[in-house]
Amino acid sequence: MRYWRRPLDFDRMHVPHGAVRIIADRCKGCAFCVEYCPRDVLEMSRDFNRKGYHPPKVVKADECVNCNLCEMICPEFAIFSVPLEESPCTLSPQAS
Amino acid sequence: MHAVPSGVLTGVHYLDGDFACGEGAMAAGCRFVAGYPITPSTEVVERIARRFPMMGGVFIQMEDELASMAAIVGASWTGTKSMTVTSGPGFSLMMENIGLAAMMETPCVVVNVQRAGPSTGLPTMVGQGDMMQARWGSHGDYAIIALCPQSPQEAFDLTVDAFNLSEQYRVPVLIMMDECVGHMTEKVVIPTADRIEVVPRTLTAKSPAEYWPYQTNGGMVPEFARAGDGYRFHTTGLTHDERGYPAMSVECQERCVRRLVEKIRSNADRIVRFEEEETDGADVVVVAYGITARVARAGMELARKRGVKVGFFRLVVAWPFPERRIRELAGGVKAFVVPEINCGQMVLEVERSAAGKAAAISLPHAGGGVHEPERIAEALVEAVK
Amino acid sequence: MSTALEGTEVRPDEHPIAPFMRMDRMPHIWCPECGLGTVVKCFAAALEETKVDLDKLAIVSGIGCTGRTAGYMKLDGFHSTHGRAIPFATGLKLGRPELLVTVFSGDGDLVGIGGNHFIHAARRNMDLFVILVNNFIYGMTGGQNAPTTPIEARSSTMPFGNFERAFNLPHLAASCGASYVARWTCLHVRRLSKAFGEGLNRKGFRFVEVIAPCPTLYARLNKLGGGLDLMRFYHDDAEVRNGADTREVGIAYQQKIICGKFVDEEKPTFLEMMHAHYRRILGEKYVPMPPEGGLLRG
Numbered sequence: 001m002r003y004w005r006r007p008l009d010f011d012r013m014h015v016p017h018g019a020v021r022i023i024a025d026r027c028k029g030c031a032f033c034v035e036y037c038p039r040d041v042l043e044m045s046r047d048f049n050r051k052g053y054h055p056p057k058v059v060k061a062d063e064c065v066n067c068n069l070c071e072m073i074c075p076e077f078a079i080f081s082v083p084l085e086e087s088p089c090t091l092s093p094q095a096s
Numbered sequence: 097m098h099a100v101p102s103g104v105l106t107g108v109h110y111l112d113g114d115f116a117c118g119e120g121a122m123a124a125g126c127r128f129v130a131g132y133p134i135t136p137s138t139e140v141v142e143r144i145a146r147r148f149p150m151m152g153g154v155f156i157q158m159e160d161e162l163a164s165m166a167a168i169v170g171a172s173w174t175g176t177k178s179m180t181v182t183s184g185p186g187f188s189l190m191m192e193n194i195g196l197a198a199m200m201e202t203p204c205v206v207v208n209v210q211r212a213g214p215s216t217g218l219p220t221m222v223g224q225g226d227m228m229q230a231r232w233g234s235h236g237d238y239a240i241i242a243l244c245p246q247s248p249q250e251a252f253d254l255t256v257d258a259f260n261l262s263e264q265y266r267v268p269v270l271i272m273m274d275e276c277v278g279h280m281t282e283k284v285v286i287p288t289a290d291r292i293e294v295v296p297r298t299l300t301a302k303s304p305a306e307y308w309p310y311q312t313n314g315g316m317v318p319e320f321a322r323a324g325d326g327y328r329f330h331t332t333g334l335t336h337d338e339r340g341y342p343a344m345s346v347e348c349q350e351r352c353v354r355r356l357v358e359k360i361r362s363n364a365d366r367i368v369r370f371e372e373e374e375t376d377g378a379d380v381v382v383v384a385y386g387i388t389a390r391v392a393r394a395g396m397e398l399a400r401k402r403g404v405k406v407g408f409f410r411l412v413v414a415w416p417f418p419e420r421r422i423r424e425l426a427g428g429v430k431a432f433v434v435p436e437i438n439c440g441q442m443v444l445e446v447e448r449s450a451a452g453k454a455a456a457i458s459l460p461h462a463g464g465g466v467h468e469p470e471r472i473a474e475a476l477v478e479a480v481k
Numbered sequence: 482m483s484t485a486l487e488g489t490e491v492r493p494d495e496h497p498i499a500p501f502m503r504m505d506r507m508p509h510i511w512c513p514e515c516g517l518g519t520v521v522k523c524f525a526a527a528l529e530e531t532k533v534d535l536d537k538l539a540i541v542s543g544i545g546c547t548g549r550t551a552g553y554m555k556l557d558g559f560h561s562t563h564g565r566a567i568p569f570a571t572g573l574k575l576g577r578p579e580l581l582v583t584v585f586s587g588d589g590d591l592v593g594i595g596g597n598h599f600i601h602a603a604r605r606n607m608d609l610f611v612i613l614v615n616n617f618i619y620g621m622t623g624g625q626n627a628p629t630t631p632i633e634a635r636s637s638t639m640p641f642g643n644f645e646r647a648f649n650l651p652h653l654a655a656s657c658g659a660s661y662v663a664r665w666t667c668l669h670v671r672r673l674s675k676a677f678g679e680g681l682n683r684k685g686f687r688f689v690e691v692i693a694p695c696p697t698l699y700a701r702l703n704k705l706g707g708g709l710d711l712m713r714f715y716h717d718d719a720e721v722r723n724g725a726d727t728r729e730v731g732i733a734y735q736q737k738i739i740c741g742k743f744v745d746e747e748k749p750t751f752l753e754m755m756h757a758h759y760r761r762i763l764g765e766k767y768v769p770m771p772p773e774g775g776l777l778r779g
Contacts, residue, residue, distance in 0.1 A: 023496060028513035031709050036668075053513070072526065072670035075511065075518025077496040100777050102768070127775030128576050130568075149759045152768045152775065154575045159601040163568035166561060166598075170541070170572025173559065176775030178576065196562050297776055322776065323557040323573060324580050326536040330503070330552055332560035341506060342552060342560070 014086035018066025020058050026078035029053035033070040033079050039063040042070070099123050099256075099292035102151040111284045113277040114139035116248040117207055118147075119284070120255025121179050123292055126205070127153040128178040130167035132160055132186060135219045136275040137209035140181040161186035165193035165206070172202045173331075175297050175322035177259055179205040183275075184213045184226055187233070194268050195234030196333045198356060201310070201318065203262040203297070205255070207271040209278040210386075212437070212463025222275040223463035224386055225438035230270050231415045237353050239360035241367055242270040242415040244385040248282045254412070260295040261367065265359055266317050272414060274437065276387035276466060297322075304328065309340040310352075316359045364416040371410040375425055378407030380479045383422075383434045383446055385411040387466055392435055395472025404476050414442065419449035426450035431479040435459035435467050455479070501525040501535075503555050510549060514708025516667035516693030520614055521550055523670055524585070527677030538581045541570040543590035545621045546695075547614040550585045564594030567602045570609050577774030578752055581681065582608070588615040588629040592648055596628070603657035605751040606685040612677070613650065613688065614667075616695035624698030631734035635702045649731035650690045655744045660685035662727065662744035666692040666715040669740060676742065685750040692719075692738055705735070 007013070020041060027049055034042045034056050041064045045057035056079065058064075064081060071080035103122035111119065118140045121129070129148070131141040145155045158164040161182055168178035182190060187208045197204050208230070212223035226233075230242045241261050245251040255271060262269040300307055300319035309329045310318045321327040334342035335349050343352075360367065371389075375381055384392040389410040396406045407429065411418065422432070422445075431454055434443035440458035447456035459475050461467050495504075502525070511517045528535065535556060542551035544563035551558035561569040566584045574582045584591070591613050592599050602609055618636055619625040626636040626643055629650065633642045654662045661683050665673040673691060680687040694700060694711035705711060715738065722730075723741040730739040749757070759767040 021494065023494070026508060030514040030707075032514075032519070032712060035709060035712070069670065071497065072522055072674070073519055073668075074522070075515055076508065077498050077502070077518060077522065080496050125777045127770065127777065128572065130572065149763055149767050152770050154755075154770045154775070156571070156575060158568060158571075159597055162565060163571075163598050163601070166565035166568035167572035167575075169561070170559070170569035171576030171775075172572070173557075174573055174576030174580070174774045174776070176576040177777070178572070192562055193565060196565075296778065299776075322577070322774070323539045323559075324537050324577050324774070328536070328555050328557055330558040330560070332552060333562055334560065341503075 010089060013089045015089055016066045016086050017084040018064040018081035019061070019084050020064055020070065020079065020081050022055055022057070023078045024049045024055040025051065026076045027053055027055035028076055029055070030075060031056070032073045032075070036073055037070055038067060039065060097294050097296045099289040099294045100125055101289040104286060104289040104292060106286050106288045109284045109286065110281060111248050112139065112279055112281045113245065113248040113251040113273060114209065114279065115143045116251040116284045117255050117271065117273065118143035119286060120252040121205065121259070122147060122151065122153070123252070123286065124177065124256045124259035125294055125296070126177040126179050126259060127151070128168065128171035128176045129153070129155045129180065130158045130164040130171070130178070131181045132158055132164050134183045134186045136211055136278050137181045137183045137207060139278070140207060140209070161189035162193065165190040168204050169193060169197045169200065169202050172204045173323050175299065177203070177297060179207065181207040181209070183209050183211050184217060184223070185215070187226055187229065191234045194240070195236060195238060197268040198234065198238035198240060199333050200331045201266040202268070203266050204268050205258045205262055205271065206268055207273060210272060210274045218464045220275070221464040222387060222437055222466065224274050224388065224436050225441065225463060227272060227414060227436070227438065227441045230272055238356050240268055240270055240415060241265065241360065241413065242272050244272050244411055244414050245277055246386055246389045246410065247277060248280060248284045251277060252284050252286060256292060256294065260293070263295040263297060264317070265363065266320065267360065272386070274386045299325070308338045310336065311338040312355070316355065316362065360416055365420070367413060367416055368418045369412040370418050370421065371408070371412060373408040375407030375409065377405060378429055379405045380431050380433060380476050381407035381409050381425055381429050382472065382476060383409045383411070383432050383442070384436070385414055385442065388435050388437060391466045391469055392472055394469035395435070395467070395476065398469055398473035399476035402473070402477055404480055406476055411442065417445045417449065419445070422446055422449035423451060426453040429454050431455040431457055433457045433459055433472070433475050433479050435461070435472050435475070437461045437463050437466065498522055498525045501528060501555055502553055506553055509553055511546060512697045514694065514696040515546070516708065517547060517550070517614060519667040519670065520673070520691050520693055521553065523667070523674040524612065524677050526674040527681060530674065531678045531681045533581060533681050537579060538583065539573050540583045540585055541566045541573065543586040543595060545587040545590045545619065547585065547587035548590055564590055565598065566590065567595060567598040567609065567611070571602060571607055574608050575770070578770060579772035582610070584609055584611045586613065588613060588617070589619040589627045592650065592653065593628045600653070600657045603654055603659045603686045603688070606658055606660055606748055607751045608684055610680045610687045612691065614691045614693050615650065616693050616699055618695055618699040620695045620698050624702050631732055633734045634699070637702065647732065649727070651730050651743050652727040654688040655727040658686070658748070659688045659744060660746050660748045661687035663742040664690040664692070664730065665740050666719050666738060668712050668715045668719070679745070685748055
């Protein structure tokens with residue numbers, strides 16, 4: 001994250017992390033989660049679930065910040081995220 | 097259980113049938129009424145609108161009869177006894193939700209103060225033309241109970257009975273009054289609350305974990321749970337299984353619908369009620385209900401004076417129909433004469449029940465007035481020739 | 482956010498919506514790419530967030546795809562007749578005033594056949610929270626024209642395109658007297674949940690219109706692609722205008738969808754007016770229906 005100055009509460013801030021859980025057999029391949037994940041964590045897989053749909057798969061697990069958008073937007077209740085341990089913020093100039 | 101005193105207007109009153117019906121509802125513990133004005137039934141709700149605020153009841157005039165019927169089904173699911181009131185045109189509008197009440201097994205009472213039909217008909221004049229509709233009006237197979245008061249006193253008494261039957265069998269119960277009885281003013285005696293037997297809304301003793309809304313354990317009537325008590329049950333107008341979940345299968349339809357019909361059919365002997373006089377040794381029996389029963393008495397007296405041995409049979413409960421008794425009587429009489437203020441409806445039931453052993457003679461009246469007793473007498477004399 | 486409800490354990494492998502749903506009835510019948518599941522999840526999220534007493538929350542649905550919601554949620558649920566969810570809910574509310582009664586149904590059910598009941602309940606400011614999912618079509622029965630179908634859109638009963646004007650639902654609700662009126666699409670998951678939470682916490686006639694994709698009928702009959710295509714359309718063409726004049730929020734075919742909270746006023750509810758009036762006129766003699774309802778015990 002690029003800052004123009006170091007925020008005063010920087011040491012208290014943490015970056016949340018999440019782990020995506022996919023209930024593959026419930027998925028009907030609508031791709032809402034893939035489309036709207038703000039961190040591009042997901043892609044549609046080429047696997048088949050029991051119903052013949054392609055469920056999503058996690059391609060960038062480290063990027064998940066547990067925002068739960070996938071959990072909210074999935075019409076089949078087939079995907080959600082759980083919190084993992086938070087990590088401290090960094091002042092790295094690379095986009096994160 | 098005895099009636100709750102707050103609703104009982106104990107005393108000797110001079111009331112019309114509509115008012116007496118309203119009093120009966122309040123005495124029975126009804127505390128929610130939704131209705132839409134329609135002549136000649138409006139006085140029932142007008143009475144209730146005046147008295148309900150004093151006893152914790154809620155009356156709401158809904159936007160139409162469909163809403164009224166839907167509202168009383170909803171209210172009943174809170175454990176509150178509920179009722180609506182209408183006449184012919186409104187009765188037709190209520191049919192879909194009467195079916196809903198039957199399917200969901202919701203106790204409720206529907207009063208139809210019949211007027212001459214069809215369609216708008218004669219709004220202020222008597223008819224009895226909704227009797228078949230009472231039984232078959234909603235689509236599909238189901239069974240209901242219908243009662244016919246013949247006086248304001250009976251309008252009170254039978255309304256209490258209607259609520260009790262509704263609770264017992266978890267079925268909509270219809271009070272098929274007619275405009276004459278509804279608008280006739282007579283003495284009505286309302287006893288003290290402790291002398292009025294009332295079947296309370298009974299809640300299941302099962303815990304939410306064990307309770308299934310439509311499980312009957314081999315019986316006919318499931319246990320009731322009301323919304324808001326933590327049961328988190330589901331009920332639907334779709335064919336459903338014992339959990340109240342929609343289930344689309346032939347087996348489920350058979351189980352679900354068959355029980356709705358058998359619930360009443362198999363208990364018919366307990367529910368049926370009639371008034372029978374001098375049928376022993378009679379040659380002809382006059383079968384009537386509502387106001388026509390009172391006119392039929394006069395006709396009967398005239399015929400008896402002419403030497404005809406006439407028996408009297410009055411339907412107090414019209415549905416289920418007392419077919420067993422009619423069949424028994426049919427073995428010993430020449431004919432039944434059935435005067436009705438319609439073009440012949442309950443006579444079809446009499447004919448069916450008589451099974452060819454006695455004639456069933458219809459004495460129709462298209463509506464707007466009552467029969468002339470002389471006409472009934474003539475028919476009775478003719479019947480024994 | 483896989484927080485469990487008090488007393489209910491969510492298995493680590495189970496979706497957080499599980500405590501609110503009848504999991505023994507899953508999977509639901511809604512089509513792939515249908516937005517209804519999303520709307521239900523947003524509602525469940527609002528239930529969790531507002532911590533309403535779920536035992537006192539009753540849900541009433543009518544007939545149609547959205548109408549199936551009452552059957553899927555683990556609440557006292559009533560699947561009533563077509564169009565009559567609102568009067569049914571009125572009976573529930575008046576028979577036991579402490580209940581929080583939610584009506585969850587579709588556009589055809591609530592403002593087509595149920596239109597009369599909709600306007601009167603709004604007029605009375607009846608204490609009902611009405612969630613109307615608008616997919617611009619009668620989905621369950623095969624894609625017929627709805628009172629919300631925009632001009633030009635095709636449906637099975639308007640095979641050459643609709644020529645009837647459509648309702649502007651926020652305007653209808655507001656002009657009838659609703660005390661809370663909002664519209665969101667099911668893409669606006671957070672703002673929709675927030676709106677649901679606001680609706681649950683307010684009194685009177687609260688109305689939220691939710692635009693959701695119907696891929697199998699509306700999108701297909703109109704060659705609009707699938708559910709994701711409609712979601713992309715909402716993304717590109719939904720505009721948030723809180724406080725907008727409801728006269729201007731009508732929806733034309735594949736044009737801008739104005740979303741936002743349009744009305745949020747405190748107005749006396751039906752029950753408040755009833756109690757106040759009777760107290761004033763009847764004084765001591767008035768006996769109100771108790772909040773626990775009209776069940777009489779011996």
